[in-house]
Amino acid sequence: MAAAVDARRSRILLVLLVVLHFAAISHQVDGGDGLSLLQRGLFTLLSPLQRGMGAAIHGVRELWDGYGFHRETYRKNRQLEERVRYLETLLQERSHVAREAERLRDVLGLREILPMRTQVATVISRDGVPWFRSLTIDRGTTSGVTLNAPVMSPTGVVGRVIAVGPHAARVQVLLDRDSGAGVLVERTRVSGVVSGQVVQPEAGADDLILKYVPERAEIAEGDVVVTSGADGIYPKGLVVGRVSYVGKGSALFHEVRVQPSARFDRLEEVLVVLREEEDLETPEAVR
Secondary structure: OHHHHHHHHHHHHHHHHHHHHHHHHHHHOEOOOOOEHHHHHHHHHHHHHHHHHHHHHHHHHHHHHHHHHHHHHHHHHHHHHHHHHHHHHHHHHHHHHHHHHHHHHHHHHHHHHOOOOEEEEEEEEEEOOOOOOEEEEOOOHHHOOOOOOEEEEOOEEEEEEEEEOOOOEEEEEOOOOOOOEEEEEOOOOOEEEEEOOOOOOOOOOOOEEEEOOEOOOOOOOOOEEEEOOOOOOOOOOEEEEEEEEEEEOOOOEEEEEEEEOOOHHHOOEEEEEOOOHHHHOOOOOEO
């Protein structure tokens, strides 16, 4: 038994010596391309593995580079989107400021024309559906606003103050069916009273009704209607609107509608006339 084990060990040792001897010889022998036989063998065996590993590493590198590129692109896109939103907001703010400045210029221009003391006020709320029949402004008694004070816009008469507090006031607009203002047809000096009407779905529901115009009076569509001052509230000569319809009414009076000059649905700033006795008449119409 021991002899068999020793014989096997001797054969293994002999094989190892032969392999080492062959390797030493192969390492010394030049294969003609600068590589020994051993190096060539190892190169032949390992080249496919190296190529595979190189391809895998290259693929990983490309994948990583692509991920980095997309990540950078996403970051830049986010920055651009934030920049666009900022510029859009800035543009909207500037546009809003420009529109507000234009409205204020119009109001202040009217203030310079009117031969009476006035107070600029901002509309802070409205009521009435579908048309605003009253609104609230941010000026009250502390600013000189009084009950029945006329309220103007750059385009025409708005209405009158019907309730007032220290810092706010309620304005009844001409569209309210319970409103009323003495007026004149500027061209013919025909007098009457304008008021709002019950809102109906048909065309012309936003017009004022001009009452008490005699059936024989000269009046035509397009005529300018101004305040007469006869009601003791509105100074004489303020523009109310233009005649939009003339029809046959009762046996005594025309049926007349007036399109108001004030744009009630877009009011933001108005002028309140600070009432004084000498303010009740103005020498010329204000347009």
